[in-house]
Amino acid sequence: MARKSPQPKATSFEVLECVQQNCPSCGKPMWNEYNNLRHVRTLKGVVQLLLKIRRCQNRSCERYRIKYRPEQEGSWALPQQEFGLDVIALVGALRYSEHRSVPQIHQQLRDRGIEVSERSVIYLLERYDELVALWLSDHSRLKAIAKKGGYQNP
C-alpha cells in the first residue's frame, strides 16, 4: 500500500538476530552481511527493528548469497506490512467479537494513538481474514496428518 504521510517516529528499538547462524542447506556459517531497518506500528507504539541479515558464502551451495532473515521478524508483522500482528488481531476482534463497524474501529485505533486511515482499516481486516483462513486450512491439514498417524489431539 503506497504511503501518503511520512513514516511515524519510532518509540522503541529492537535488534533481531538470526537464531540459525549456519546455512540450512550446506551447514557452513552464514555471515551477517548487512542490516535492514524496518518500522512496525504496534499497539505499544512504533518499533524500529534492526534486522541482522545473513547469507551463505559457500559458492557451491544452492543457497549461496540467498538472504536469511531473523526468524523472529515474522512474529512482529507480515512481510511488507507496516502494522504489527497485534494491530491486525485487535482489528479482527473489534470487528468479529464486538461487531464494530469500520469507522468505529478506525476511531478506536486513533484513540489508542495509532495513526491509520479508514482505508487501512479495511486493508487490515482483509489481512485478518486471510490469516484466519490460512490458520483454518492449516489446522485441518494438521488434524488430518495427526489422524493418519494415529496421534490424538490433547
Ligand SMILES: [Zn+2]
Ligand atoms: Zn550454504
